[in-house]
Amino acid sequence: MSDGESVKTVSVVRCEDYNREKTCAAVRKAIDLVGGVGAFVTPGEKVFLKFNLLQGSAPETCITTNPEVVYAVAKLLKDHGCEVLLGDSPGSGSLYSENNLKKAYEVSGYDKIAQDLGVLLNYDVGYREVSAPGSTTIKRFPIISPALDCDAIVVVSKAKTHSLTYLSGAAKNIFGVIPGLDKPTYHARLPDPVAFGRMIIDINDIVKPNLQVMDAVMGMEGDGPHAGTPRKIGAVLASGNYSAIDVATCRLMSLDPLRVPTITAAIEREYLKGDLSDISLVGDNFEEFIVKDYQCPSTYLGQGKSGGKSHRLMRLVFKLVNEYPPRPVIHTDRCTRCMKCVRSCPVKTIAVVDTLPRIGYKKCIKCYCCHEMCDSHAITLERTLAGKILAKVVFRK
Structure with a gap:
């Protein structure tokens, strides 16, 4: 992500379902609209493709990034000449172990797409402590090995609501580079959503993801990121900027972006303008995808109730x-x-x-x-x- 760029471009492309051919075409178009895959990765690079694996869940639950969107991105990277490694560290209720990863990948459908493509799934459960002197919250983080050993990181997120941060999108997805049972310690140290959002931006600053793709074909509404309900949006999004793609996703879901702590944290650091005017939308007609009655989390205060x-x-x-x-x-x-x-x-x-x-x-x-x-x-x-x-x-x- 280039935090200093004056204009942050987000593409929005129609994708009605998870048919493989259609999904691949939509993902390719979305990435082409923001510069093409070559603008973010180089042939020969080892790319860690990080999806949202909260825990092993069937694709139709919309808890995880749909495997067909992951397939489409991975294929594009492989065709570009990259060495692709798929993976994530599941949520805070799971031990980060090879056996648990294997089960989660299988239930979520990632083992099949890896086999279809001939790419690897990550089973390395190692991690290293990384110093973060520039962090505004915590000065050392344990980061899983594949996120540190790669040349580039591509994040493929799921458009979901979240009971604490309101949006579980691109910025929040990077919390998955913290090993499974280490995650609760950060909730304990930073229980306030605003401080937690700043910490999420700190982690993004450490690992510096290169490209963002959002699975918004089917999102999750209500009390996400696990107990919500699937809801169709019908689009895939792409951007080089995690905050910009989160702003666009919020608007598709009728969430106020300025109520999302990861977005306000990005504004605090001048990664985004306060009025969000530096975000450019390209592709299909954005207004056609906005779901006006999208159900917010029960914790959400609502539009226009963030100040005063x-x-x-x-x-x-x-x-x-x-x-x-x-x-x-x-x-x-x-x-x-x-x-x-x-x-x-x-x-x-x-x-x-x-x-x-x-x-x-x-x-x-x-x-x-x-x-x-x-x-x-x-x-x-x-x-x-x-x-x-x-x-x-x-x-x-």
Whole structure:
């Protein structure tokens, strides 16, 4: 990503479904519109193609980047003469191990496309501590080996909502270079979404992804990135700039980009203009893809409610009573006792009581890691009575 470029171009190309031929054509067109694959990688380079593998999930759930979009990007890179390595480190409820990677790749369909293309999947679970003296948050990060050993990184994200950061897009995708069970420690150290967003930009500054592709053929709405619902958008996007492609994705999903902490963090560093006027959209008619009734996360404050005296006052109120944000609630009738929630909790406030997980709300920082990692959707996000009153009176939700 070239943070200093005056204009950040994002292409939007229609792609109605995941038919391989059509997806390959749409991805190629999208990348050609932002300069072509040769503008981002060089023949002979080793390219780490990082998709969004929150955890092993069937493609139709829209939890992971669809394998056909990954196939299309990988084929383009291979045809260009690059050595392609596919991979990711799954979410915070999973041990970063070769066996877990194998299972996740298989369930998500990545093993098949790797075989079809004759490219490799990453099974190296090593990582190295990287110093980040320029970071605004944390000064050392553990980064998985393939992200450090490659010549270039291409990120293929999924257009999803996110209960903490509102958008799980290109910038947030790079959090996957942190090894699996290390991720909760960062939620614990940076529970505030604004600080967490700054940390995500710090990691992007370290690994410097070269090219961004967004799978917005089918997105996820509601309480993503795991418990939401699939929703058709019908497009693929491409850009050399992760913040610009996230802004465009927000607009497709009717999210206010200035409510997304990774985008505001990029603006703070002058990677984007505050009015977002330095983003140029090319390709198909952007307006045709906007989903006006896209369901936002239940944690979302809403369009136009990100500033002003009343909002600052309410932020003070929230700090005092901590009641407005929804809290995770475990429904024991749906719980399968996998204990991913226990392992993923960064402050260790979920305990096992009579073989079932129980949340200690006094220590809960509402990072939603438990909700994010629950396969059985046994954890929902619900406001207390006081939270419901605040939501109704102040934000009219």
